[in-house]
Amino acid sequence: MNYEQARAYAVNVSRSGSILGLDSIENLMHELGDIQERLKIIHIAGTNGKGSTGAYLERVLIEAGYRVGRYSSPAVFDPMEVWRINLQSMSHEEYADIMEQVKCACDRMVEKGMEHPTIFEVETAMAFLYFYQKKCDYVLLEVGMGGRTDATNLIKKPVCSVITSVSMDHMQFLGNTLTEIAQAKAGIIKKDCPVVTILQKAEAMVAIESEAEKQHARLYTADVSKVTVETETLKEIRFDHPGLGTVTTRLTGTYQVENCCLAVTVLKEILGIADRIIIDGIKNTVWPGRFEVIGEQPLFIIDGAHNEDAALQLSASVEKYFTNIPITYIIGVLADKEHKKVLEAMLPYAGAAFTVTPDNPRAMKAEELASEAEAIVARLWKERAGKPEKVQGTENSPQGAGGMEPLPKVSACSSMKEAVQLALEHTKKDGVILAFGSLSYLKEIRQIMQSD
Incomplete structure (x- = not known):
């Protein structure tokens, strides 16, 4: 099987959709010798912040001298970035080789009368097999959706479970309340295995604490309230951490201090990594597509915010960095x-x-x-006109809470190129363009900017 054949097989498998549950992935991994049980896995779930938290852990562990495998989806800029070892994406040759081995295992399952695994189950099996054959010291395993019934959750004994910020997302699969969603995420907590999280909203925290107690899992909570932010710019955030001293991260956005503190708790409390290595690793961490500057004059930023909680975090960053500066948006959503x-x-x-x-x-x-x-713009501006003294969420908007300006221009574009072109034409050199709403189109936006 060559790369093209392997990709064609993946496309064909993906047509079957996705099914939550562990039976199929357990059968598939049994065909592959259950090699996932021989890996040292850090399992990461949560609604927002999984990627950034994983990026911090990945970089610090590499700087500590470990060989680190990372499984993180969806791909944003390159299909092979889903599987990485020490920051290097899987090669086309490796992809074809691993896919062929997994395909043979899938074929054996079908011959025995079992259902063919889904594409996420196939790709998860590929991750386990790849990292095992490449002799990784640690594996950072990111949940695809939810936790309890996610294919990654067949593992029995992770080094630790990590739960990032939990908020409303995937409600059609996980539940319509924050409690139900948090219970699904907390499903990755394993018996007698430590779990690390941040201070969550009350309902989510109760669900995580309850599952940790049920599994006799020691719970560590990263307390961001004890952190003091010293400086915060578009290039870096510098803060004082009670256990490390001054920490600098190049991942910006108001939410990054929280993600960083979560990673620090894992690295210090669970893995025992030296403080100096943690500080250096965090400073060297890069994670594309998250409040990332891809152009200047005008400033052009891309961000993968795609749910309410991520959008609220992004709006806080906009308010902090761009007070009274009109922002031009490019928005694409699922x-x-x-x-x-x-x-x-x-x-x-x-x-x-x-x-x-x-x-x-x-x-x-x-x-x-x-x-x-x-429709939303018209309503917001109508509310602002009716309550000019204060409209929540508009104090630092381009028009402020006092004076009224014309409604923002809203236009549907036939292509990404047209959107970029119109945004650049509309925005002054000292203005800001922000593309957000879904990770799935940021690659094309970046390619257009690079080609120009």
């Missing part, structure tokens, strides 16, 4: 996400918004998104 709540969080700061249709079967059409955005 139809099954909380797009209305994302728009409500972000549109108060808009000077203009250009909507796009991501290249994804679940994408919301640009025209539908523009119509929804126009």
